[in-house]
Amino acid sequence: MKGLYYNGAGIALKDLPLPVAGAGEARIKVALAGVCRTDIEIAAGYMRFRGVLGHEFVGVVEAGEPAGWVGKRVVGEINLGCGRCAYCAAGLGRHCPERRVLGIAGKDGALAEYLTLPIANLHAVPEKMTNETAVFVEPTAACFEILEQVRLAGKTVAVLGDGKLGLIAARVLTTAAPARLVLVGKHPEKLALARASGIETVMVEDFRARVARPEEKFEAVVEATGRAEGFKLAQAAVRPRGVIVQKSTVAGSPEVDLARVVIDEVTVIGSRCGPFPPAICALAAGEVKVEDLIYRSYPLDQAVEALSAAARPGALKVLIKM
Helix, strand or coil, rough: EEEEECCCCCCCEEEECCCCCCCCCCEEEEEHHHHHHHHHCCCCCCCCCCCEEEEEEEEEEECCCCCCHHHCCEECCCCCCCCHHHHHHHHCHHCCCCCCCCCCCCCCCCCECCCEEHHHHEECCCCCHHHEEEEEHHHHHHHHHHHHCCCCCCCCCEEEECHHHHHHHHHHHHHHCEEEEEEEECCCHHHHHHHCCCCEEEEEHHHHHHHHHHHCEEEEEEEECCCHHHHHHHHHEEEEEEEEEEECCCCCCCCHHHHHHHCCCCEEEEECCHHHHHHHHHHHHHHCCCCHEEEEEEHHHHHHHHHHHHHCCCEEEEEEEE
């Protein structure tokens, strides 16, 4: 098969052995995969990963046990715990110390013609859901994780970043009935997409000026800029005893004012992968819309170009068709 491979120095489309499904696993023929900001950061050295990139996908089970999964269209959770440790026993396999992570740590990913995953990681895609919507299940689930971690009903919320993650997060968080939700960004055309969904928006420079006033700060701030400097803005925007939810994963080191965290008694929550069932339900019901976030699609033989396109300033979701 062909796959987009990162060797520690660069990325290239390579001929690779067809993966073999082990016990309890499925081999999946990938139909469509998405390029995530994390993939771009990995190619910049994040996680020191070596292998096939990619963790957002929809595909069809080609082989595996039980046989009832064969032929089903699926998406898949990306964490593979050891199944033996205390974390896995407590249902926290995504935090297993020995876990592998699809396309991120120790497990070849989805920017390839085939991949393997445990059957336990798979979720069937509703029949009427398009591949172009289903490929967004993983990042949408990551945004639903915020609602698992923080109660936002009746609170003032700012989402920093008008990229793919920020736009999805803002749409997901509106389902939690916040008192006010504002998406902060620097791209008018992206903010226009949010406003079309009924979301209040503000340009980042105006936002900085506003949150300099104590009465304009927010009870919860979701940092989804994809930039190391995003945390500094989150600190400037959060109220005393407020919450910062950190979603960005970056290769660089953010500037953190720890004294201000202590003085203002701010809670900082790291937020990573999330639950697939509510994401699938929300996407299937049209409660969270995503297809307007597609920037461009490429065939697999143009995968290197696709990754470059996804890294361009202003780019939204880039997809790769197998």
